Amino acid sequence: MGCTRQQLNEFFDDLLTPQRFNDYCPNGLQVEGAFDLQHLVTGVTASQALIEAARDRGADAILVHHGYFWRSESPCITGMKATRLRALMTDDINLFAYHLPLDCHPVHGNNAALGRLMGIEAPEPLDPEDPGTPVFWGRLEESVTVQGLADRLGVALDRTPLVIGEGDVRSVAWCTGAGQGYIDLAAEAGTDVYVTGEVSEQTVHVARERGIAFIGAGHHATERYGVQAVGSLAARALGLSHEFIDIDNPA
Ligand SMILES: [Zn+2]
Known part of the structure; x- marks a missing residue:
């Protein structure tokens, strides 16, 4: 059971058609991790807390609505962004993000x-x-x-x-x-x-x-619902296990 990184990427792209959108961030695979995937975690935002929770559950891929590399932010990988990216890369976790296509x-x-x-x-x-x-x-x-x-x-x-x-x-x-x-x-x-x-x-x-x-x-x-629906669909189609992790945010 399970699938490859590319199969999951293609499943998301076929369903969400990111090429139709002029978005504020790149949609699709934002950070490359393991080639073979078993466990997908979904969440609203790729925060440090979500990455750590996903790592603790043995995830090799995360799908979020709010990823990285927004048009308005500095392209430098420093501070909070460096800490998040280091955590993903140390544990070989793929990060997929879809913004407007998920809305x-x-x-x-x-x-x-x-x-x-x-x-x-x-x-x-x-x-x-x-x-x-x-x-x-x-x-x-x-x-x-x-x-x-x-x-x-x-x-x-x-x-x-x-x-x-x-x-x-x-x-x-x-x-x-x-x-x-x-x-x-x-x-x-x-x-x-x-x-x-x-x-x-x-x-x-x-x-x-x-x-x-x-x-x-x-x-x-x-914005908790799109990633859950798409994550469940992908998991069923590709033989992955899937869980949604809600890192609560009162805003
Ligand atoms: Zn949002």
């Missing part, structure tokens, strides 16, 4: 999963012409109050969301993670409420002044 997959992505948690069975991209804008939308079967929708998310995600606005909502736009900058897009589309992971000071003013309700449900909390 946007229509069935297994973070956004599709968050839509289902809210009770929306057929989420659609808000702008189908632009695969790089990870905002989805859909309609709830019945209208609920903003607080009712926030409570539903609070139970599903196991944390208390931040809520701006009140009244009934039915059409919902959402973007997992740090999607607060897309609230204008959601308001222009005429949706009743916008749901994302993070909030900025200005988000509250935009919500109040444009008359759209807002729910901030947690960056980490809303």
Whole structure:
């Protein structure tokens, strides 16, 4: 049982089609480790805590949503980044990272999963012409109050969301993670409420002044689902064992 590094890489690429995205980081194999793979660990962020937990479970590959080498960061391998890379390389652990492709997959992505948690069975991209804008939308079967929708998310995600606005909502736009900058897009589309992971000071003013309700449900909390779905699929297809490790993050 098990597979090669290249087989796992091809499985992820075939499913997630990273070539369709102009992303802020490289998608795919970011750090090369062992050739033969048995155990895959998935997690939200390739933090030191995740690497150490994966090593303790005997992982030879890690799949994350937040990897390394972001466009905005220094390319130098120093400090925290050097410590993380050393830990991966010392134990021959492969690091696979997919960012926008994991947000946007229509069935297994973070956004599709968050839509289902809210009770929306057929989420659609808000702008189908632009695969790089990870905002989805859909309609709830019945209208609920903003607080009712926030409570539903609070139970599903196991944390208390931040809520701006009140009244009934039915059409919902959402973007997992740090999607607060897309609230204008959601308001222009005429949706009743916008749901994302993070909030900025200005988000509250935009919500109040444009008359759209807002729910901030947690960056980490809303992005736990894509890696789990894709990791399970890969493990089943390629004969790997798989586990998701949640290194909790209140942000
Ligand atoms: Zn994120």
